[in-house]
Amino acid sequence: MNKFVLDTSICVAILRGNQKVADRMKAVGVANCYITDIVIAELLFGAYKSDRTAENLRQVRAFIGKMNVLPFPDSVDMFAQERLKLWRAGRKIDDFDLLVGCAAKVKGLTVVTHNVKHFEHIEDLDIVDWVKQDA
Secondary structure, eight states: OOEEEOOOHHHHHHHHOOHHHHHHHHOOOGEEEEEEHHHHOOOOOOHSSSHHHHHHHHHHHHHHHHHHEEEEGGGHHHHHHHHHHHHHHHHOOOOHHHHHHHHHHHHHHEOSSSSSGGTTOOOOOOEETTSSOOO
């Protein structure tokens, strides 16, 4: 069974009630889905900047509580190597996306994102879009 790292766009889709994405996560099993410290930070930022901060913080924290978390320190070396490789090639990827991609790559997991373009320059990274892809 494949294991997956959900990026922020997919977590937001689930939190906003995208049933197709939620069903897909359920089908692969929540135990096979991970998020990173970076995604947690982005989700919390989004909740804090929203008009419904308290409600969104509760929802985000409940979601985080159900997920496996990949800590950032496990992928710092991979991040440094990938960032250098991309820099030398003249390609720029947002550091947060690169961190998420490297966390997945270090553990041999597939990144689930609705922003495939953000990850496609990371060599040998499996990427899937549950928003566009049919089950």
